[in-house]
Amino acid sequence: MLLVTGVTGKTGGEVARQLAAAGVPFRALIRNRAKADALQVRPAETVIGDVADDAVLAQALQGAERALLVMPNGQDQLQLEQRFTAHAARAGVQHLIKLSSLESVPGSTTPFTQVHLASEQSIRDSGMSWTMIRPTFFTQTFLTSGARIREQQIISMPAGKGTIAPTDLRDVGAVILRVLTEPGHENQSYDLTGPELLTLDQIAARFSLVLGREIRYVDQPQVELRARLAAINLAPWRIDGVCREFEAIAAGVIDHTTGTIARLLGRPPLSLEQFIRDHLAVFR
Numbered sequence: 275m276l277l278v279t280g281v282t283g284k285t286g287g288e289v290a291r292q293l294a295a296a297g298v299p300f301r302a303l304i305r306n307r308a309k310a311d312a313l314q315v316r317p318a319e320t321v322i323g324d325v326a327d328d329a330v331l332a333q334a335l336q337g338a339e340r341a342l343l344v345m346p347n348g349q350d351q352l353q354l355e356q357r358f359t360a361h362a363a364r365a366g367v368q369h370l371i372k373l374s375s376l377e378s379v380p381g382s383t384t385p386f387t388q389v390h391l392a393s394e395q396s397i398r399d400s401g402m403s404w405t406m407i408r409p410t411f412f413t414q415t416f417l418t419s420g421a422r423i424r425e426q427q428i429i430s431m432p433a434g435k436g437t438i439a440p441t442d443l444r445d446v447g448a449v450i451l452r453v454l455t456e457p458g459h460e461n462q463s464y465d466l467t468g469p470e471l472l473t474l475d476q477i478a479a480r481f482s483l484v485l486g487r488e489i490r491y492v493d494q495p496q497v498e499l500r501a502r503l504a505a506i507n508l509a510p511w512r513i514d515g516v517c518r519e520f521e522a523i524a525a526g527v528i529d530h531t532t533g534t535i536a537r538l539l540g541r542p543p544l545s546l547e548q549f550i551r552d553h554l555a556v557f558r
């Protein structure tokens with residue numbers, strides 16, 4: 275049996291959809307019963323509970339051969355991931371797949387990347403086979419700019435002249451599907467990027483081209499981003515972390531693309547233009 279966490283979120287949700295479409299049964303660990311009931315995709319088995327709960331972890335991991343660990347950035351993320359890893363090793367899981375990030379390299383100093391690096395190390399030390407899924411900036415992040423693009427014709431983020439390589443979650447899900455269902459991915463780190471390195475000005479120009487009207491990039495003052503994130507009740511630690519990530523982007527930390535998605539999927543990664551065309555209802 276495969277165990278998948280985070281299926282009510284972005285990455286785990288995409289993986290659940292692709293597993294279901296491929297007819298692969300899986301067990302989901304979901305902490306919120308109402309969200310479990312509302313899921314469009316039906317896992318073969320569902321365990322309701324929190325990763326912080328030992329009894330829940332024991333139940334979720336029992337008999338699982340492979341497990342996908344997806345946790346949101348948070349102050350307790352490392353502790354929860356290390357707890358999950360220790361339980362998985364004890365339960366006899368053979369292969370643990372972890373969602374990490376491309377920017378998590380030795381020497382990186384942002385809080386989220388430090389958590390990923392430490393968690394990756396715990397998994398490598400656990401004795402289980404592992405695969406690190408290390409995408410960069412999800413293209414789907416632009417969905418949160420939908421209202422501004424529609425109503426004000428702007429994209430605003432504090433990214434300065436820095437570049438990103440927007441990476442479509444559908445590609446990330448397709449890579450994870452392969453890793454969960456095929457042999458040969460053991461003890462591999464997969465750095466995943468979209469096809470192009472683009473500044474936010476260039477990204478706004480791509481939106482303009484596909485939408486047929488001018489979209490401008492506004493280099494958002496950090497204080498404004500902080501206010502917006504506070505308004506949606508993000509914890510202060512997480513707000514600081516997001517701001518540090520954007521500072522790193524503005525300083526040029528994302529400076530390359532990789533061919534990993536093309537190599538693993540046998541086709542190029544999805545482009546930003548394709549993403550915009552597939553979400554016209556959000557941006558028009």
Ligand SMILES: NC(=O)c1ccc[n+]([C@@H]2O[C@H](COP(=O)([O-])OP(=O)(O)OC[C@H]3O[C@@H](n4cnc5c(N)ncnc54)[C@H](OP(=O)(O)O)[C@@H]3O)[C@@H](O)[C@H]2O)c1
Pocket residue numbers: 279280281282283284285286303304305306309323324325326344345346347354373374375376386408409410411412415
């Ligand atoms: N955003 C990006 O551009 C990007 C790029 C590369 C890597 N990443 C990495 O992606 C990860 C986040 O993935 P995501 O965006 O898919 O996350 P997400 O959409 O925030 O979803 C997180 C999932 O984890 C579940 N969850 C949270 N705490 C839990 C707990 N204590 N016990 C059980 N389940 C729990 C959530 O359940 P509920 O629905 O109940 O909250 C939800 O299903 C982060 O580690 C981040 O560093 C992000």
